[in-house]
Amino acid sequence: MKKVLLVAVLFMVSFVFASGRVEIFSWWTGGGEEEGLNAIYEVFRAKYPDVEIINATVAGGAGTNAKAVLKTRMLGGNPPDSFQVHGGMELIDTYVVTNMMEPLTDILRGWGILDKFPADIMDICSYKGEVYSIPVNVHRGNVLFINNEILSKVGIEEVPEDGAGFIETLKKIKDAGYIPLALGDKDKWEAGHLFECVLLSTLGPDGYNGLWSGETSFNDPRIGQALAIFDELLNYVNPDHAALTWQDATRMVFEGKAAFNVMGDWAEGYLKTLGWTPGVEFGWMATPGTKGSFMVVTDTFGLPKNAPNRENALKWLEIVASVEGQDAFNPIKGSIPARLDADKSLYDPYLLWSMEDFASNALCPSIAHGSAAPEGFIVELNDALNIFVTTRNRDAFLRAFRNAAEDYID
Numbered sequence: 001m002k003k004v005l006l007v008a009v010l011f012m013v014s015f016v017f018a019s020g021r022v023e024i025f026s027w028w029t030g031g032g033e034e035e036g037l038n039a040i041y042e043v044f045r046a047k048y049p050d051v052e053i054i055n056a057t058v059a060g061g062a063g064t065n066a067k068a069v070l071k072t073r074m075l076g077g078n079p080p081d082s083f084q085v086h087g088g089m090e091l092i093d094t095y096v097v098t099n100m101m102e103p104l105t106d107i108l109r110g111w112g113i114l115d116k117f118p119a120d121i122m123d124i125c126s127y128k129g130e131v132y133s134i135p136v137n138v139h140r141g142n143v144l145f146i147n148n149e150i151l152s153k154v155g156i157e158e159v160p161e162d163g164a165g166f167i168e169t170l171k172k173i174k175d176a177g178y179i180p181l182a183l184g185d186k187d188k189w190e191a192g193h194l195f196e197c198v199l200l201s202t203l204g205p206d207g208y209n210g211l212w213s214g215e216t217s218f219n220d221p222r223i224g225q226a227l228a229i230f231d232e233l234l235n236y237v238n239p240d241h242a243a244l245t246w247q248d249a250t251r252m253v254f255e256g257k258a259a260f261n262v263m264g265d266w267a268e269g270y271l272k273t274l275g276w277t278p279g280v281e282f283g284w285m286a287t288p289g290t291k292g293s294f295m296v297v298t299d300t301f302g303l304p305k306n307a308p309n310r311e312n313a314l315k316w317l318e319i320v321a322s323v324e325g326q327d328a329f330n331p332i333k334g335s336i337p338a339r340l341d342a343d344k345s346l347y348d349p350y351l352l353w354s355m356e357d358f359a360s361n362a363l364c365p366s367i368a369h370g371s372a373a374p375e376g377f378i379v380e381l382n383d384a385l386n387i388f389v390t391t392r393n394r395d396a397f398l399r400a401f402r403n404a405a406e407d408y409i410d
Helices: 002-017 033-047 061-075 089-096 105-111 119-124 148-154 163-175 189-213 221-236 246-254 266-273 310-321 323-333 349-360 375-391 394-408
Strands: 020-026 051-057 082-086 143-147 179-182 258-262 282-286 293-297 299-301 362-365
Touching: 020 061, 020 310, 033 051, 033 266, 033 310, 033 323, 061 082, 061 089, 061 189, 061 246, 082 089, 082 310, 089 375, 105 310, 143 148, 143 246, 143 266, 148 163, 148 258, 163 179, 163 221, 163 258, 179 221, 179 246, 189 221, 189 246, 189 258, 189 293, 189 362, 189 375, 221 375, 221 394, 246 258, 246 266, 266 323, 282 349, 299 310, 310 323, 375 394
Parallel strands: 020 051, 020 082, 179 258, 293 362
Antiparallel strands: 082 299, 143 258, 143 282
16 A cells, blocks of 8 residues: 555656746747747657746847846846856856856766767856856857859859958959848847957967967957958948848848858858758858857856746756757757767758867857857947947947956956
8 A cells, every 4th residue: 555655656746747837038039040949849848748838038139138138037036947048158157156057067967968068068168167057059150151143143163261362252242233241230249240250360269269368468469450351341241231130131141132141050040941951052161261260159058046947947958958959959050969979960061061160170269149258348349349330440449349358358
């Protein structure tokens, strides 16, 4: 009789833990992003059909709006069960050092998967030896997406890998009546994304990474060189860039209005949802001057302290960390899996190219996407770039850039 009661109790406990709800907070509402999120939700639902997913999304590229909403909730003691956050300073500086997150090291070790992720990525997700979030993917930021038909019509067989040659190519495309470089910086971060790719091209990976380690001065003349190139690139972007989002700019390439778009490879996922096939209608390369460098953007999920549905949040994190979850999400999202043992046969030619470069290139954390620098620095940089795009005053921008570094970079 006692055994029967014990089994009944264990069944009831199991049922309680396999039901209820879990609130997942993210900013994935755009093309490719939403479809990828829904794919990993389906993996979760298949395993936990009685757990209701509360899909708490806030629209806005790179989480522009979502981050503000999330911070308000976290500071107000109303956390979601788990939330999307970029690995690096966005995670550590905002939520870990402020004691708002649970460490996950022992949980990952208990699941037997702590060694299934690249050490460099786990370092980005860690603070003082403890892992605080689980990477669901790895995006590459320094990618140039290419409309192959426009290049064919203009007579360009190969895009130069150097900055000077690329500028000459932009001139040729402009003379042919096309927009050379699509830009949509309505949310500000997009200009920052373009600028950081140019900055990587002039500093190189060691110089770029040195900005955050203290080995490269913010007075380095190569920063001024990057600004000069960025200034020149603005001569070849669409005049309505301030009214457009990143999706709008990527769509200009899809619609045959623009030849190029510098964007993270979530744009690859978006182009696929629009109906294009990688390597057919569009091509890609590392942004000019950055071959051999991989600008890292990683989306992660963590466990807030006092999560309302902690056990279900752990179930969600286990799916996020699983090969099944990552292989459902990433081929659609346009990113590569963070897991080392993912099924490569599921990934398209672009993503296989990205995987190969990730394994061999110098890794550089993104500024625009929260990995390299604290939030305050990013805000000041975006504001300074927004002003620069209008005024083209290089001296004023460089002063603002250095002041931001003095304020926020140790």
